[in-house]
Amino acid sequence: MTAAAPEPKANMGQPVPRYDAAAKVTGRATYASDMPLDNPAYAFLVTSAIAKGRIDSFDLDDARGVRGVIDIVTHENAPKLKESKLFSNGGYAGTTIQPLKSADIAHDGQIIAVVVAESYEAAREAANRVKVSYTAVAPSASFDSPGTTTAAAKGQNAQFKEDPEVGDFAKAFDKAEVKLTASYDTPTQHHNPMELFTTSCAWMGDNLVIYEGSQYVYGLKNGVAEQLGIDPDKIRVVNPYVGGGFGSRGSMTPRTAIIAGIAKRLNRPIKLVPTRDQGFTIATYRAETRHEIRLGASRDGKLVALRHEGAEVSSRPDAYCVGGTKTTTRLYACPNVDSLVSIVRADRNTPGFMRSPPEVPYLFALESAMDELAVKLNMDPVELRRINDTTNEPIGGKPYTSRSLMACFDEAAKAFGWSQRSPQPKSMSDGDWLVGYGCAATCYPTQMAPSAARVRLQRDGRTRVEIAGHEIGTGAYTIIAQTAAERLGVPLEKVAVLVGDSELPPAPVAGGSNSTASTCSAVMMVCDQIRQRLFKALMPSDSLTDKAKETVGISQAPSTQVAKSDRPLDLEKAFDELGAGVVEEYGEWKPEGAPLDSFKAMHSGHARLVGGHAMKDKIAYAFGAEFVEVRVNRFTHEIRAPRLVGAFAAGRIMNPRTARSQLMGGLIWGMSSALLEATEIDQRNARYVNDNLADYLVPVNADVPGVEVILLSEQDDHINPAGAKGLGELANVGTNAAICNAIYHATGQRIRKLPVRLENIEV
């Protein structure tokens, strides 16, 4: 075992290498834009240079003069498309702002024309020669801009149902022995997945194939069908690999139906590869947020009052909202809790899901405030968490299905060397560098959604699993293959997995860290159906002794645990008895508590996620603790984070190798969300300024020399058959607070606004 492939502890699968590792490192993995098309034309987008106003006219003469130009599509001649509702309001779309519909401009970088040409270069050249005359109106850029409107989130967004509260916050806060009131800000951030927001569309008669990196092939298929006004079964979405999603590909963007419509009109496949900067405005992003936290505690550190008020920016027409108070009001034991989330509408593109959408900004506020409270109490911040640890969430009193928060703190503290910390700020240094240690809690809701799967087993043990899941880099192929191999007792190398194709049995959106729990639970169920058939063939009388049953390597009752496959099934015999060459089973699985319409919704591209705080008699979250070492240069004030240590507990760990990789990436992204990543907005014109990967900073290797991931053993039999809690979005939560807490320790200066730049440090 190596650092990259940790030794499995109890309730962990094997750290087998990735199913797709060789294909990826040798460049054989085919992403959407790699798919061969028959005589494609190439599209290039023209996007608006203003954020609000209207297009007066186009001058297309120069553009049309470029050799190879086939067509230029504007609102004056665009294909007519139907509207789709916002994803969070029961539709498919990430925005209801539909470009090319009228001369109106609703945000910076809105698609205003599509140039189609014989080559990418000709399309780009012509797009550069499109001249646009606008009438611009002064836009509202963000929180402090004139002209925004603010209203409570509750009632505006179907996914934000409540402002959690319990007890009497005002009275308890008033009487609290120790009080803290503090405000925190988080910036606009963009996903910037490596794979650009590309789309290829090819029609065969009335049938359309879409090659597009998507986190939800069923959603995209049904959404585009709705916009085109055609039968969803005439559309196939294909993406065997997705070059990063992070939430940006969970809901439909307007580009897809536009490209499909143009391809239909021109009767030719069309390939669109937008630029990096266009990706900042044609898809979604993490909106900036503001928070006010009030904490009241007794002198011995017990929380007696907690209030979390959050505000988030969204677009004019869409009330997108992450509403992280659902988590922050339930994380610690506290009898008096109050909260409020508001949405501020500005002239922006609609924001959307970005990795741990609610938890990243909202836990930054809470976990920073907990550190500030610990300072006020003159208490170790780990001990403050221990004092307020709980087995039941305080709002509804429901028990956590499992909660290893303090075990994570203790393991991570030990590995980090927390006991070496001298608590006084500015008390540790190394040459030119002030040294600070900080920590924070992380958590993420455990979510599941209905999923189907088809499994085919041959008599020689070769197995094929078909499921319209998504390989967004997380290891979906690998753990689905592991699950089938373990359940059927066949060698892993005999299992083939197909994902990323809407012709396969439906799986939910690869979002909310539900994929592993949902797809693996479905695959386990269908494997059990196969086992049942084989068992019945082998044991018609059902009268054999347990000993005899063991000899054929199969049991009748599906267990809730993954089968121990220490001996292979006697398949040849079973197939002979069954009189079959191939056994194939299809099944549909839904989690406990899923609504009645779950399966119908699943087929029409609506994922009914259940879990987290919204379960009936329980609450399910994964937990972790993160410790960071920050160094602040006393001369340049440069801030670096040379050590990140996280310990995590997330139920069954399907594969310690892929889990570690996910969590390591999360820790790095969490650091980045504190020190590097911010989309700068020109307040005068509501435009993104640093919309490229040279100016929008993400970490390079030199920024993260030491990242350590500790996987804790945890068993939870109350969540799903796979016993797995999602962990893809666990590790990048809380890191931002841990960094600021460490900066406080290094410098004595409390930073409440992200990102932290060197000019914010005064030492």
Next chain:
Amino acid sequence: MAVQALSAAAAANNPLTKATAQPLAGGTTLIDLMKLDVMRPAAVIDINPLARGWSAIEPGSDALRLGALAKMSDVAAHAEIERNYPVIANSLKLAASAQLRNMATLGGNVMQRTRCSYFRDVSYENCNKRNPGSGCAAMDGVNRMHAVLGTSDRCIATYPGDFAQALIALDAMVEITGQAGTRSMPFAQLHKPPGDAPDIETTLQPGELISAFAVPGRWPRSVYLKARDRQSYEFALSSAAVALDVQDGTIRDARVALGGVATVPWRAREAEALLKGQKFDDGLAQRVADAAFADARGRRHNSFKIALGKRVMTRALQQAVTMEIRS
């Protein structure tokens, strides 16, 4: 647009005399700007065929000559340059990424254009550098990365490079080859501050190419200090190139140049004058830094660069004074 290769024989009678032609060496700036539609050359002339004669690295006993087509990575890793000109080696090592340094040439590096977001985004009409007379979007826009020294009311774009700071500090000469043969001038005369014409960035004439740099003397007591937002692959918020000649505790000669804070490679001559003949202490360092930034002018997001620039400069001076010289 055509891409042509330029042979050594043709260098004296070359297609680059056309103002619409652009030379291509490593391509790490030009190709970017062409993709962004910022530069639209009618012809691109590949000058890499000249590399055989123009890429030599020649450390002599009393001077250093560097061919303009030498790769940044080769110069940075050269043992004699690391020993006798650490300010040059480190200015190159701390620039860009390993991949870029393997492609980029010294001549191209000093000619790289500003990273001003508004210059690089043609959807902004008002950029005096791109569209003379159109105004400056950065002046009251997002200008955290912009210059505080050498600015004008027409342009505040930062000169982005690192290596040029080392060259200007060390009184380097630049050798220029063109129609009329080869001429030589102080590197300090190559870049033009924006003034009234930010679109004119250098004194090179059409058809002229930088063929070499010559650095007089040896400067083993020299440092390049660079402050930036991330640990690698990022432009300077502030940098300082410092070279000193210290004997018996007295500064006999001092060279100071500043990066990340100015519109052009910036020689801090006021600072040098204050240092010469003095014994170094922290008070002197502070007075020197104050003098260097006396004329600095910050705007909404970049005022921090004045205090930062002073701290970076004083720290670079301290490091240069105390560094151990390998003999």
